[in-house]
Amino acid sequence: MEQFNSTVFGLALIIFAAAFGISRIAQAAMEAMSRQPEISSKIQTAMIVVAALIEGATLFAIVVAWLS
Numbered sequence: 001m002e003q004f005n006s007t008v009f010g011l012a013l014i015i016f017a018a019a020f021g022i023s024r025i026a027q028a029a030m031e032a033m034s035r036q037p038e039i040s041s042k043i044q045t046a047m048i049v050v051a052a053l054i055e056g057a058t059l060f061a062i063v064v065a066w067l068s
Contacts (some may be wrong), residue, residue: 010065018058022051 029047033040 014061021054
């Protein structure tokens with residue numbers, strides 16, 4: 001039971017950290033797009049790539065935590 005509790009806590013921490021990171025990326029991208037609207041497509045592309053990398057790392061961490 002103790003192993004289950006620590007796994008659930010680890011999963012919650014992983015998911016919270018990923019959501020926080022992606023929200024910070026979105027916030028920074030929106031601020032950058034409001035300052036320089038002419039390059040908003042490049043900023044949006046970079047934001048999507050970084051968010052996808054964070055989600056990939058999160059998925060990997062979830063699988064590792066689930067298997068442990």
